[in-house]
Structure formats: C-alpha cells, structure tokens
Amino acid sequence: MSFPFEKNYLAGIELRNRFVRSATYEGMANPDGLVTPELIAAMAKLAEGETGLIISGHAYVSFEGRANQLQMAADRDECIPGLTKIAAAVHKNGGKIIAQLAHAGAQAKNGETATGPSPIKKFMAETVCRKMSPADINRIINAFAAAAARTREAGFDGVQLHAAHGYLLSQFLSPHYNKRTDEYGGGLTGRSRVILEILKLIKAKCGPDYLVMIKINSDDFMDNGFSRKDCLKTCALLEKNGIDAIELSGGTVESRKGFEPIRKADPAGKDKPYYFHAAKEYKEKIKVPLILVGGIRSYENAEKLLETGICDYISLCRPLIREPGLVKRWHSGDTAPAKCISCNLCMRPILTGKSLYCAVEEKLKRKISD
Numbered sequence: 001m002s003f004p005f006e007k008n009y010l011a012g013i014e015l016r017n018r019f020v021r022s023a024t025y026e027g028m029a030n031p032d033g034l035v036t037p038e039l040i041a042a043m044a045k046l047a048e049g050e051t052g053l054i055i056s057g058h059a060y061v062s063f064e065g066r067a068n069q070l071q072m073a074a075d076r077d078e079c080i081p082g083l084t085k086i087a088a089a090v091h092k093n094g095g096k097i098i099a100q101l102a103h104a105g106a107q108a109k110n111g112e113t114a115t116g117p118s119p120i121k122k123f124m125a126e127t128v129c130r131k132m133s134p135a136d137i138n139r140i141i142n143a144f145a146a147a148a149a150r151t152r153e154a155g156f157d158g159v160q161l162h163a164a165h166g167y168l169l170s171q172f173l174s175p176h177y178n179k180r181t182d183e184y185g186g187g188l189t190g191r192s193r194v195i196l197e198i199l200k201l202i203k204a205k206c207g208p209d210y211l212v213m214i215k216i217n218s219d220d221f222m223d224n225g226f227s228r229k230d231c232l233k234t235c236a237l238l239e240k241n242g243i244d245a246i247e248l249s250g251g252t253v254e255s256r257k258g259f260e261p262i263r264k265a266d267p268a269g270k271d272k273p274y275y276f277h278a279a280k281e282y283k284e285k286i287k288v289p290l291i292l293v294g295g296i297r298s299y300e301n302a303e304k305l306l307e308t309g310i311c312d313y314i315s316l317c318r319p320l321i322r323e324p325g326l327v328k329r330w331h332s333g334d335t336a337p338a339k340c341i342s343c344n345l346c347m348r349p350i351l352t353g354k355s356l357y358c359a360v361e362e363k364l365k366r367k368i369s370d
Contacts (some may be wrong), residue, residue: 160247177190
C-alpha cells in the first residue's frame with residue numbers, strides 16, 4: 001500500500017495522497033450563501049480524515065445562477081471571510097481545498113427566470129429558460145473570474161469549473177441545449193468558447209500558478225447530447241489552453257434511465273467505474289492529469305486504477321458522506337470496502353432543505369442509542 005498514498009504534486013500543489021473529495025452539495029451555507037460553522041466543520045472533518053484534495057460543493061458565481069437555497073456563494077466580497085475560515089481549517093488539518101464554481105443555468109432555483117444558452121422549456125419542472133444575450137455571457141465570464149479571485153484571496157488552493165451534469169457550462173457544451181448560431185454556438189469550437197474564455201480570464205486575474213480544474217461530462221447519455229467524442233475534443237482544447245486537471249463525470253437530469261450523474265453501483269466495487277472506457281481513451285490522447293469519479297467503492301479497485309494508469313486521482317462522493325475518515329481508514333491498513341451502499345438516501349435531506357448526511361448511518365446511530 002504505497003502508490004495511492006505517496007506524496008505528489010498537482011500543478012505545483014503538494015498533496016499527501018491521490019484521493020479527492022468530489023464536489024458534493026452540502027446544504028450548509030446560510031440563506032445568503034455565507035459560510036457557517038457547520039460547513040467549516042464538515043470541510044475540516046474531511047481533511048482530518050486524510051482526504052488529499054477537497055473540492056467544495058458548487059459555489060454560485062452569480063445570484064441568478066443559484067441552484068439551491070443553502071448553497072455556498074462566491075459572488076461578492078462579503079463571502080471572503082467565511083471562505084478564508086474554510087481554507088484555514090482544511091490547511092490546519094493537512095489537506096488542500098479547491099472551490100467548485102458554478103452557475104445553474106436552466107436549473108437555477110432562485111425565484112427568477114432562469115437563463116441559458118438557448119430557450120429551454122419544460123425543463124426541471126416546467127422551468128422556462130431565457131436565452132442569454134452576449135452581454136449576459138460577458139457578465140457571467142467576468143463573474144466566474146471574480147469568484148475565482150475571491151477564493152484565491154481567501155487562501156484556497158485553486159478552483160474547479162463545474163461544466164458537467166447539465167449546469168450552465170454543460171448546457172453550452174451540449175447541442176441538446178445549445179441552439180445558438182452566434183460565436184457561442186454551432187460546432188464544438190463555438191460551444192466551448194465560453195469555458196475557454198473563463199479559463200483565460202481566471203488565469204489572467206489569479207496568475208498562472210493558481211490551479212484551475214474542470215469537471216466535465218464524458219457523455220450526456222441523451223439524444224443529441226454532448227458525446228464522448230465531443231468530450232475528448234474539448235479536453236484537447238482545454239489542454240492547449242492551460243487547464244491544470246480534468247475530472248470526468250457524466251449525465252444530466254434528462255439522461256437515459258440508469259445513466260444519471262447519481263446512480264447505483266456495486267457496493268463491493270467489483271464493477272468498473274462508470275466512466276472507465278472514457279477514461280481509458282482519455283489517457284491515450286490527453287496529458288492533463290485525470291481525476292476519475294463514479295462507482296469506486298473499494299481500495300483494491302482504486303489502487304488498480306491508479307497503478308494501471310487509467311487515472312491519476314481517485315475522486316469520491318457518496319463514500320465520504322458516510323465515512324469522512326474513509327481515506328484514513330484505508331491508509332491505516334483497514335482496506336475493507338467503503339460502507340456506502342449507493343442507496344442515494346443521502347439525496348433526501350438536501351432535497352428537503354436540510355444539510356447533507358448519510359441517512360443509513362444516522363439510522364444505525366439511532367438504533368444503537370435506543
């Protein structure tokens with residue numbers, strides 16, 4: 001048990017292992033999007049559990065792009081003091097922290113008319129999405145860069161652009177959603193333009209040494225969606241423009257049944273990761289470090305993926321909801337599979353306005369206390 005736990009460097013940032021906490025919505029900010037003691041404690045606990053790199057739950061860069069009522073914000077300077085406390089708590093416990101930056105686009109739930117690359121009707125419970133004007137797009141590009149600058153001021157180690165799961169940047173990439181005929185639509189060059197402009201502006205504002213990652217769909221798994229072929233071509237463009245790491249995910253809320261972003265997996269980790277074949281093809285063509293998420297539940301599987309070069313980092317979501325100390329347990333020599341059974345009951349609390357927790361673990365605790 002060595003390679004997954006060897007010290008390594010990602011774009012100059014020293015990491016204690018190759019395990020990543022994939023961005024997971026916590027529902028722990030206050031209604032204004034400001035950081036709470038609960039959210040700071042949750043991030044600190046992941047660092048205490050020896051997760052090498054922690055990616056925060058998506059932080060909105062502009063209010064009209066807020067996806068959830070208790071979502072963390074990075075859209076104004078008022079957010080910086082709370083973000084500073086998160087970064088300090090993670091660093092104190094030996095971890096590194098990346099802020100995931102997002103705009104929900106057509107999935108926005110803020111009481112205002114949602115915006116997206118094109119009008120989208122009957123999407124996400126009858127949401128009607130207004131087409132963004134060139135001025136709207138320019139404002140959002142600047143909002144992403146300004147949010148990134150705030151996270152740097154707060155002491156974060158970098159940012160991740162959320163371009164997966166049918167949020168705004170994912171919508172721009174997908175021909176299913178993006179019907180534009182201007183420079184931000186049409187072929188892949190146009191559909192990827194907004195992301196490349198955001199990347200360029202963040203690097204200009206934050207400096208070339210500030211880590212910028214992206215989470216991108218390997219496939220939308222839907223008719224006329226963003227395909228694996230599109231993904232690999234986009235990753236090549238991102239590589240050419242200086243992206244520091246890429247996390248492969250997949251699916252949207254409209255994907256074919258069984259191919260949504262949050263799906264059930266074999267709890268013993270016997271199956272290949274969801275995006276195994278996309279990752280394999282990626283590594284044949286792209287040199288940018290690859291972070292792989294989806295269905296990884298055993299240490300043996302994680303170790304094999306790393307040692308065979310299928311990916312460079314293992315990203316975990318639901319397993320760390322149930323066991324924030326999972327990585328530390330594996331490092332200690334207890335390599336039993338993650339306790340997470342992929343039941344998705346952890347989605348219920350956040351969908352009802354509560355903070356994130358494992359419903360199965362809570363039930364067990366109550367049973368023991370009774």
